[in-house]
Amino acid sequence: ITPSREGEEKVWTDAQEALNILLQREREDKSLKPEQDRVTTFKTLATSYIKYVQIFRNLETAYDQIVHPQKRLVIRQVLEGVMGRILELKNDMVTLENSEYHYFDDILQDLKLPPEHIEIPIPRYFIKEKLKALQEREKFLTQILFHAGLQTQKPVKSMAFEEAIKTIQVAERARQGRLRATFMKQIYLEEKRERQAKLQGRTGPNPDDAATCIQKIWRGYIQCKKTEKIGEEEMIFLGMCPPPHFQTASTSLLHAREVNALRGEVQERHEQEYQKALVYIKDRLKEMEGLDIKETLQDQIRQCFIEFGETNGFFNFSPLFSFFRITAIWKNRDEGWNFPQERDPELIKEEKREEVEEEIRVQVDELMRQELKNLKLVVDKEKSDEQKKGKKSEKVRAKKGKTRKKNSRTDKDLTPNRTIDSLYKELAEQGLLIRAKTVNLSDYVGEYSYLGTALRQVDVEPMPSLSDVRQLIALYGILPLGSQAVHEKAPLVKAMLLAGPAGVGKKMLVHAICTETGANLFDLSASNIAGKYPGKNGLQMMLHMVFKVAKLLQPSVLWIGDTEKTFYKKVPKAEKEMDPKRLQKILPKFLKALKAEDRVLLVGTTERPFDADLRPFCKVYQKIILIPRPDYASRFVLWKHIILQNGGILTKSLNISCLAKLSDGFTQGHILQAVQTVLSERRILQMTKKPLRAVEFMTSLARQDPVYKEEEETFKAWYAKTPLGKARIKALAESEEAGKEKGKGKAKGKKEASKDKKKK
Template sequence: MSFNLNHKYWISTSKEISQLIKKQNRFKKIDPPEEKSVSFKIFSELYILYVELVNKLTFIYYNTFQVQKRKVVRALVENATQQLMLLKEELKEMELSEYTYMDKALIVRKLTPVDLMIWRSPQFLYRRPLDIANILVDNKLYMNDQEKEQSDAKDWTKISDAVALIQAHERARSARVYKANINYDKKKFLEVKQRKKVNYRFTFKPNQAMSIPVKRTIFTADFIKTDESCKELRDKIDHLGGCMSDDNIEDLKEIRNRAASLIQSWWRAYKTKKIYKIKKQFKRELLGIRKIRQLKRPNQFSNSVLEMYRNEQKRRKLDEEFEQLIMDERTRLLQLRSPWMMEDISDHIRGWFAEFYTATGNFHPYPDPVKNGTVLVVIDETMDVGAFQESLTKKPLTNEEKKKIKDKKKAEKRKMKEKIKNQKIKDAKRRKKLKDAGIIDVAYSIASSKPIVNIEETMKQFSIDWRNVDEYLNKNHDPIKAWVTEQQLDVIHHELRELVDEYMRVEYELLKSALAADQDEPYKPGKVKNKKKKKGKKKKRAIDPTGDRTLSSLYHELKDASVIEEVSHRDFNEFIADFNFIADDTRDEDYLTTVGPAKGDIKMVVQESMLGMSEFDIAKPKSILLVGPVNSGKKLLCNIIASELDAVFINLSPEKVCNFSQDMDMFLHIVMKVAREFQPTILYIEEAHRVFHKKIPPEEKDILPTLLAPYIQKKILKPIKKSDKIVLLGTTSLPWMAKPLLKRNFQKILLIPKCDYGTCFLLWLDLMTENAPEALENYAYSALAKIMKAYNSGDVANSVSNTLSVSRKMRLKAEALDPMEFLEYFLTEMDPPLFPPEDKLMDKFNKWFGASNKFEKMRNAAMAAKLAKQKKK
């Protein structure tokens, strides 16, 4: 992205932020709306504005290289995302559902539900430290010489294996050709084509390009079953032509001419059709008409790997230069200005002594270090001359009087705290009363939001600090040196003042003792109150049993045991599903949706949960459970999450864990240590209901499925801190087979909705046009989706891949594809036949989900209360 475009983008975004702040300030003054729909409209409009703001700010942050400005943009991104999550929680509580619908607000902004997708991989990825990244990928850019030699040795081993494999294949191919020639004409091949065996030794030098291009394949087989060559046949025909009559010769020429003209006509027709097809395609592309009826992917900020690498390198270089600038500037200031700064500080303190002695004949008490010493003199928080004179004339207070004053201050402070506490309780009761009546205090929600306050302060400070800075002239992204100098001067001043205070306190005591001697009074040095060091609770350091081992050895131990798995790269576009476009129009009198979510809606909920795994400080769930029938896309979603986060994928399913049953404590210690060091990390449990089985099936007793259950809460979830980028991710297709402990161990439980018509249509369209785009351009996808919409997405994908095999795709133009072929796969090729999930099964899932999800519980309770109220009436 060019500097000019990023600069203009930032100017327009900063204007939008100021307009958003003005809008929120107006909302802070409104009375609580009596209608729930008004509150929902306000929050939904703000939510959409914040979605747009977060997407723009993350893009700007990703393309901003000036270090001091990037700090400002980062603060804005972080707080905007936090406010976005707070707004979403407000909307969820109003909807009493994990899924929110704000179609009316989207229509006003001319947006679609796809535009509410927040996640952008390059902008949100958490960057690992270089030493950790080198273990995960063999990156020679950041290796020392010894590490490079070890990596080259590994590469040479791989090359040797590849060369041996190529040699084996070449020998096998030569043997096949030799055998084919012998089988065709053994006598002729052995007599004429026989070759002497030459001893050949294959040599290879690493990093040496081939100087001469070599064609290795030699085709020696002659499959024309005749001893006569083409030339001999032609001469033979000409010789026979001499014996033919004139009529026969004319007939032969006519046949040849007709054959030639027919070949030419077919060839010209073929070329004409091809040229017409190319022109037609060009015309359609020129007019913006899609040639193929295919699923259109949403546009995202696409960044090539090379561009990402360049940006990372550029940022890292600028950060290093900025740190070096700070160190150089600090060193320069300490060398050139520190002696004069110390002299200035001591002269200022001496002037302060002289001022009070001249006016009052005494010295102001020297400020204690606990109150930041003589910094109080600079910020003018000491007594002035008049107040000090009055304090000298007053009689000294007795201990009882001092105690009374102290107790009085404590009582006033306690009374103020109780007053504030009572006011908060009163406001909370008022808001709860309004909430029970269906009224939301919008003004309080916006005014009490810390992220909004932080955004306002950041923008205000930015307008002050950068008002005289022309960013457009700084195309090299150089840091502003004057700010570095000012900051380091402030730091050095505080450090030097503490040192000067120690020497000046000695001088102060000498002056006080001399004054006491002149007045013939005994002098007693005052007590110095130093800053107390915060004594934290001494925690016993846990003994690390793997303290003598390297992280690389622990990582490779889990990888060799197949606990750490490689995940195929997937993105959210591969989870093909449509959104629910009618839920917002089917609300009841309580303004609650009456239609369940579509399959595409779950992508938004998953993306919101992933935001906390980014480099920004955002709240996230510690554990997520995906519930749904078999082949509904649970494992695909897990792969997508791991791929989008570039996370280490640790499989803790019973099949893997049972191999470590003898020492589970050590195994989980290694897992959590690797997870914490290599974060972001996904801890995955496939079919998690097995870990909490009510009754273990006989066929699963060998893998000890419940072995992990007692350790999940204590050894896995409890050690995960809020700042850790670790999440426990589970899937289950039979949740009712587990104990209630399953619900308690997973913080967020999501039910994958069944396929609807829109999702099924997009699924058939994408999968079939991907397999045969030209042959299936005008296929009846709508009818196919209508008939088979009840099948799960995994079943549809399997049906398409099996039906549209290579041989079937070759016959598509001659033999049209019959929709019955897909049904045959489900009914005849599958044993037993595969039918869609029954309604009873989906009702069972919905019932279990209603008793497990927080918002579903709240909705069920609200509906029960409403029915009870209606019965009383």
């Protein structure tokens, strides 16, 4: 760990300097006049966004690697501040362009950055710092589901000793029989060749001719192998193909994993020692300096009474440290004595001295209020004081009465006498609280769109790529749910809709949000809540329990699958008994009651959003993400990823580019199903002798229905009716009109100039 300490410190220092420069530039930009040109304004916002993402990546790396507990606290504050600023800039760009998707091709070229550098990283501390609690919760949920009969463990068949011997004997006899059959077949073929040769009267070939033939074939084979090897080396040199053993983990990578595991242990140990030191040093400060602090504060307040005659209100003497003042503490601090990077006692004393002052200040304020009251009693009459108190108490009672009336039914606790464990258990047994699948956001594979800016410049709206979708899920779902500070200070997103054709990975993204943040997953789909908690009161109780558990055990994700059913224009006859619109009226009330400190996110998924009533639909889901089918670049990456994930081996015989072209119109789900159909256990065992070919996947792919152009156009037409889609169309129309007016002005100017020339 210690040899890399200088590198970690450098990452932190570089990020801090870049942040200082960026903040100074933003202050200067605010002092200037607001920019009228949308293109220039977007470029400014996008450049700041990209630079903040770079700082975010460096700070996340530094926070994960540094073991000093107090430094990590400072970096954590900066890291959360940067995350919040990224979300603010994203919100500004959405407001400016009236679109959730943005394209930075030209800006990335100017900054000389690859698209990977604007990928939003998922902070590792989201899961690492609460891993034990998540493991205990997972164990508790498994026990509940098992006892409720919702999850059954696979039974292990026990076998008697005699039966095991019999099974082994049968398998061994079968193996010997296959070997004997192969041997007898070879003998039969040799005898058959001899008989045919005798009947035809042929003699064997000349030995010299046979040797020459063998030599020609062997030399040709060797030369082909050499040519192939030279071609492979050339492609590796050019970077067109990965080197051999590219997928295998190197020794340096294995060593890095060991160091990371050891670093985590050191971080945990230092954090525990730091927390103990906080309590111990605070108690010592109270004992040693408490009386002096108390006397000093009393003298200061008495002096205020004498000089200013203040009768109400008290000054706050606790010092206020700005962020840069905190980071400046570490900039020139000598840490030669602290080689293992443990806690710094002097900094703990400075920090805890402020807390001790604040605690003692509360006691001093109470004493000084009493002293002030005694002074006022000397001057004023006691009756006047009692009358004032009576008036104040009446006002307080009136205010309390008003607040009680204002409280709605959603704020009432309908289960005051029940523990959170009992509510958690009931929701799990009812199937409303489910286990999230372990899926990382990085598993949602997709390539960056390289032509977005070029298409928008010619007034063509590009289809977003899967990489863009992944970015939005990280920004709107994972970062706010993972960090309490980010959720409270960044633009609040309470509900998000994922709309797109079947198989584009909507449910996978829901599970990825839960996996990356350690969130609970509640299933409020119409099909899942049908028949549960019947009646109006039952529905009220169900949502109360769900939201109560979701808030107390945050972060939490409330998922509504096929959410268009909750907002049906007209309920089909076959689904009337299910009552799919139960949540339509009551759900917005519970969402409205969510506050910034409640890390609860509603996520809806739909394949047919056009079946829903648009106005209440868009009123609930403030963020609507339209997920398209994958483009060629994403399909190329997907085929590789899914084949390797399912045990396949990529060779030259398998033309991935051909698969990507022929699978145009098919989704990730179609590709996954085709790969799983082909790569059976038997086919995987044959792979070393019989490499995979593209034609094998075509049969399975051809049996599935792709996403046709008509369906894609239907989704586009529906999205154009959403609030953001309407705003985008309106903005484009205004820009076109402005362009036409400019063109008319130029043409008019040219005509007048030509008339003047003729007159002259």
